[in-house]
Amino acid sequence: MRLAVLNAVHTLPARRSAPPTACTGPDLSHRQLLEDLFEDLGHAIVCERNAPIFDEEEAANSVYLVVSGTVRICKFMEDGRRQIGGFHFAGDIFGFEYGARHAFCAEAVSACRLLVVRRTALMDAAARDAELGSALWMLANRELHRMNEHMVLLGRASAADRVMAFLRSVGERLQSPSVVEIPMSRQDMADHLGLNIETVSRMITHLRGEGAIALEGTRRIRLKDAALMAA
Amino acid sequence: MRLAVLNAVHTLPARRSAPPTACTGPDLSHRQLLEDLFEDLGHAIVCERNAPIFDEEEAANSVYLVVSGTVRICKFMEDGRRQIGGFHFAGDIFGFEYGARHAFCAEAVSACRLLVVRRTALMDAAARDAELGSALWMLANRELHRMNEHMVLLGRASAADRVMAFLRSVGERLQSPSVVEIPMSRQDMADHLGLNIETVSRMITHLRGEGAIALEGTRRIRLKDAALMAA
C-alpha cells in the first residue's frame, strides 16, 4: 500500500555556508561543531519530493544532516497505515540507530539537500573528540525529549489540541512562530498526530472558527497571539 | 490532582552483585561497563512504592541505574491527567536530560533499589573513556527506538492491540516472555497506553475470552503461544 516514490538521489558538491533556517535550541556551538564535521567528512545529496532516503530494515550505515528541506521518519504497518514518528528540518541530524539496521524509514517531504556521513566515521570521530561526543549526546537527548512530548500528545490530547500543538511546534522549529509555512501535506500531519486526514482538516477549520489561527493558503497558517500564549 | 506519595528515600550501602533480571539487548558488555561505573561512582538509594525519585522542573543533577524494582517516567497535565512515557526495570538507566532541568518526573512503581551518580561525574567519565561514551550512546538510541515503537502504538493501534503489545513488551523486558508478573497497576498501564482504566480492564477480559492470555492473578498473566507468535 506504500506510495510509489521516485528514487532520485544525486550527489552534489559539498558547500561551506551554514544552513539558513537551522539552530533551534541552546547548543549553538555544538550544532556548529556537528555541521562542520558533516561538511568535512560527508558528501552532499539532493532528494526530490517523496524520495526515500533509507528504508526500514536497510543497513544503518549512514547518518544525515538536513541542509534544507524537510524529512519524515515513518513506519508502515501491515495494513498499509503509516505512523510518522517525527519530522526533521534544516540543521537536524537523523539516521543513527541502536542496531545495525534502520528500524524506520526516512523520506523527503519536500525537496531536500542533505549531508551524509558514514556511521563508523562519525563514531570514530566521536571517540577521538569528547566535545563531539557530547554534541551527539545532546542531540540524542533532545530527540528523546521531543518524542516524550509527542507521546503525551498522542496519548492524552484531543484532536484539536494535537493540531494546534503541531502548528506551534513547526512554527518554533522553523523559526517563524506566528506565520507557519507548513511543508507537509494534511496526510503527513494526520499520520504524525495519530488522526485521519478528514479530522485534521476539520480541526483546522474549527481552530479558524475559534479565531486561534487564520489561513493564508492551505499550507500557510497564521497563529494568533492568544493561541501562541496558550503554549 | 497528583497522588500524595510518601517521600521515603534512604541511603543504603552499595552492593557488588549484578542485578538478577537485567541485561536485555545485545550490548551485554556495555551494560556491564555501565553497571560497574555506577557501582564505583554512585551511591545506592531505596525508594518505597509510589515514592517520587525526581520531579518535573527539578535540576537534573543525577542519573539513575535501576538495581531492582520498577520506575515510571511521567508527565502531569493541568487537568490532573497523567501520561507515563515509559517504565524502567532492573538494569535500565534513566534520568539523563537534554536541559538543566528534568522535563518529566520519575516515581517508584514498586519498591526500588537504585544506584545514583552525578550527571557531571558521568559526563566526565564518558569524556575520558570512549568505550563508556559509546555505551551511553547505545543506551540513548535504544531508548529512542523504544519510544518510536510506542508512538506507533499510541498513534495507530486499537485498545486491544495496545494492551497485548504492552504485555508482550513487559514479558520480554523482564525476561519471562510467557508468564508476565506485571509490577504496575491498571491505572499505570492505562496512563502509559493512552487509554482509561476501564478500557484496559475490558481489553484484558476480552483477550482472555479470545484465549490470547490467561490470568493467574490480576498482576500475573500467562501469554499463550499464539499471542506470542503474532509479534
Added chain:
DNA sequence: CGGACAGTTGAATCAAATCAACAAACGTGG
C-alpha cells in the same frame, strides 16, 4: 481545457470514554 491531487465538508457509524455500581484483594488492628 481537462485530469490528477490535495483539501474540505456532511452524514452515519463505531470504538473508547464516561458515569455508575459492584466485586475482589489488601492491609491493619482487634
Added chain:
DNA sequence: CCACGTTTGTTGATTTGATTCAACTGTCCG
C-alpha cells in the same frame, strides 16, 4: 485469624469524539 475499611480491579449502560464512507471544491500542471 478474622472483621473492617481502603484500595484496586471489573462490569454495565450511555455518551461522545473521531473515523468512515461519500461527495464535492479548489489548485496545480501538462
